[in-house]
Amino acid sequence: MNTEILLQAAALGLMQGGLYAIMAAGLTVIYGVMKVVNFAHGEFITLGLYLTLTCASLGLGPYAAAPIVVAVVFIIAAGFFRLMILPSLNHPQINQMLITIGMSFMIIGAIQIIWGANNRVVPLSWARDAFELGPVRITYTRGLAFLTALGVAGSFWWMLKYTRFGIAVRAASQDPASARICGIDVRRVQLVTFGAGASLAALAGALMAPIFPMNPTIGVELFLLPSFVIVVLGTMGNFAGALIGGLLIGLVEGIGGLLLGSSLRQLISLSIFVIILLFMPRGLFGGRT
Amino acid sequence: MAENTRSKHLKGKPDWLTVQLIAWLVIAALIIPAGLFLDSAYSLNILIMTLIFGVMGLGWVIGAGLTGLLLIGYISFFGVGAYTCALLFTKFGVSPWIGMPLAGAVAAGVAVLVGAITLRFGLREDYFGLFTIAASQIFLVLLLNWDYAGRATGIYITVITDDFWAMQFVDRRPYLIIALGLFVAATLVAYSIMRGRFGLLLAAARNNPDSAQALGIEVSRIRIQALAISGAIAGVAGGFYAQFTTFIDPKQVFGLALNFDFLLVPVLGGRFSLIGPIIGAFALRPTEDLLRAMFGGVADAVYLVIYGFLLVVFILVLPRGAAGLLEDRYNALGRKDDDKAER
Numbered sequence: 001m002n003t004e005i006l007l008q009a010a011a012l013g014l015m016q017g018g019l020y021a022i023m024a025a026g027l028t029v030i031y032g033v034m035k036v037v038n039f040a041h042g043e044f045i046t047l048g049l050y051l052t053l054t055c056a057s058l059g060l061g062p063y064a065a066a067p068i069v070v071a072v073v074f075i076i077a078a079g080f081f082r083l084m085i086l087p088s089l090n091h092p093q094i095n096q097m098l099i100t101i102g103m104s105f106m107i108i109g110a111i112q113i114i115w116g117a118n119n120r121v122v123p124l125s126w127a128r129d130a131f132e133l134g135p136v137r138i139t140y141t142r143g144l145a146f147l148t149a150l151g152v153a154g155s156f157w158w159m160l161k162y163t164r165f166g167i168a169v170r171a172a173s174q175d176p177a178s179a180r181i182c183g184i185d186v187r188r189v190q191l192v193t194f195g196a197g198a199s200l201a202a203l204a205g206a207l208m209a210p211i212f213p214m215n216p217t218i219g220v221e222l223f224l225l226p227s228f229v230i231v232v233l234g235t236m237g238n239f240a241g242a243l244i245g246g247l248l249i250g251l252v253e254g255i256g257g258l259l260l261g262s263s264l265r266q267l268i269s270l271s272i273f274v275i276i277l278l279f280m281p282r283g284l285f286g287g288r289t
Numbered sequence: 290m291a292e293n294t295r296s297k298h299l300k301g302k303p304d305w306l307t308v309q310l311i312a313w314l315v316i317a318a319l320i321i322p323a324g325l326f327l328d329s330a331y332s333l334n335i336l337i338m339t340l341i342f343g344v345m346g347l348g349w350v351i352g353a354g355l356t357g358l359l360l361i362g363y364i365s366f367f368g369v370g371a372y373t374c375a376l377l378f379t380k381f382g383v384s385p386w387i388g389m390p391l392a393g394a395v396a397a398g399v400a401v402l403v404g405a406i407t408l409r410f411g412l413r414e415d416y417f418g419l420f421t422i423a424a425s426q427i428f429l430v431l432l433l434n435w436d437y438a439g440r441a442t443g444i445y446i447t448v449i450t451d452d453f454w455a456m457q458f459v460d461r462r463p464y465l466i467i468a469l470g471l472f473v474a475a476t477l478v479a480y481s482i483m484r485g486r487f488g489l490l491l492a493a494a495r496n497n498p499d500s501a502q503a504l505g506i507e508v509s510r511i512r513i514q515a516l517a518i519s520g521a522i523a524g525v526a527g528g529f530y531a532q533f534t535t536f537i538d539p540k541q542v543f544g545l546a547l548n549f550d551f552l553l554v555p556v557l558g559g560r561f562s563l564i565g566p567i568i569g570a571f572a573l574r575p576t577e578d579l580l581r582a583m584f585g586g587v588a589d590a591v592y593l594v595i596y597g598f599l600l601v602v603f604i605l606v607l608p609r610g611a612a613g614l615l616e617d618r619y620n621a622l623g624r625k626d627d628d629k630a631e632r
Binding site for chain 1: 412422433
């Protein structure tokens with residue numbers, strides 16, 4: 001095994017980790033604020049992919065389309081939250097999970113109706129162009145996706161930390177009852193958080209559109225489980241934890257995939273998942289939220 | 290619980306659990322003539338699948354409903370059972386009549402392992418749930434990479450002639466009888482748990498684990514026992530499923546899609562009830578097949594949208610499942626009579 005191939009695999013894994021980071025960050029804020037384990041999260045990624053496809057067919061490049069895609073998914077997700085999640089927040093957890101699964105069925109079905117079940121790709125003339133960084137070769141699309149993901153994740157983190165609304169979000173996630181007493185409109189915070197969490201997933205989808213061929217079940221098949229692994233690894237509800245966890249899992253999958261072959265790659269993150277659950281269920285950053 | 294004990298004391302009115310058992314037996318008795326009159330293999334298959342879902346639902350009620358554990362990766366037990374039975378049959382020629390109980394035993398072993406690990410490490414609620422999901426995915430990946438079990442292609446069981454010992458029937462009706470047998474057996478197991486001391490212990494542990502522990506109930510131990518029973522039921526059902534469908538692959542018997550289909554049955558029907566899983570199974574399976582038939586083929590997607598929407602609406606309207614509503618109605622009925630009698 002030579003070092004160059006290893007470095008290449010690590011770099012590719014890290015790039016993918018950036019995308020994992022924002023998917024998982026979306027999932028973790030939703031969990032943090034309303035304790036809902038969102039099984040429809042993968043479908044918001046898929047929606048991001050397909051909406052980017054539609055924008056592309058209207059002549060809009062994938063990167064120009066991203067803000068529109070994010071806004072559309074925000075509205076869709078907020079609608080789902082208002083109609084289906086909010087009424088179930090006081091119900092047993094298994095009900096909420098199954099409601100998100102019902103949502104996931106609906107979105108997959110809708111995607112098949114609108115865009116068909118076949119594999120689709122967003123055409124981009126420079127999709128295969130690449131730059132070299134020492135021994136490592138990275139396509140511009142991957143590099144751009146990575147940098148955008150990091151930038152957006154960073155600004156989200158800053159918002160959570162320093163803006164009034166961000167503080168309200170953290171208050172609502174730590175103690176909804178007290179937050180309500182302090183005059184925070186917890187329902188609004190939950191609605192915006194759900195929308196924003198789904199938008200992060202959609203952004204990951206938009207950034208992946210020129211990289212991955214898409215199909216209606218790609219979200220649940222490829223990205224849901226890694227997102228869960230990362231959320232647990234980075235402590236459930238911890239935003240920064242999800243970002244770091246995302247990069248870590250990306251890196252580990254990249255190197256592990258090279259060493260074990262792609263079919264066993266999933267086993268690595270699953271083993272990490274189980275080990276973290278058993279030995280440090282609070283994740284790497286337990287205690288802090 | 291309080292409602293239950295109250296209605297028990299009412300004169301001349303059987304309690305809710307007994308009513309549920311009677312309803313079960315009536316349903317089971319009605320299925321035999323229905324099966325004999327159903328000519329098409331298609332409707333017969335739907336009926337048999339409904340029964341399998343009912344059995345799976347009962348298993349989940351025992352392992353998750355009664356214990357209060359968030360058992361969302363329930364399909365592991367089913368898949369392990371299916372693979373055990375199918376491997377024993379195709380590789381060693383072991384009759385499914387022996388393979389099915391063995392499948393149940395292996396699945397129960399897996400359930401005990403899952404229970405022992407999670408409860409030993411103090412995993413609760415979400416974490417327990419995620420662990421069970423992870424376990425099912427680990428089984429999926431392992432079987433996808435296991436040459437002996439046919440990797441992604443899975444296992445085929447070829448049916449050529451009628452062979453009782455090999456549980457192979459060209460005419461599908463005997464499968465209905467076997468499924469019905471499993472269904473009645475699972476019901477009786479669930480009933481005796483709910484009726485007996487074990488059910489009370491589980492209820493105490495579910496409602497307040499700490500007080501139950503303080504009262505001397507070994508919470509972890511009884512939960513693991515309940516998981517084992519649940520696993521055994523799911524394992525036997527999985528073994529039968531393999532034999533009945535004659536084809537299994539990892540993505541199917543360890544996949545999230547079938548897993549969630551299994552969970553929906555008891556949740557829609559009623560999580561703590563005996564009658565819930567069969568209401569759920571009879572409401573869901575034929576509906577799913579009907580929608581598939583109506584919008585089949587290319588428009589499979591329309592079915593997904595409608596199915597997903599109906600699920601969400603029913604879970605929102607009936608958070609305790611259909612049986613929860615029925616139970617309230619039944620108890621209210623008693624109360625009215627009671628009031629009249631007092632007057």
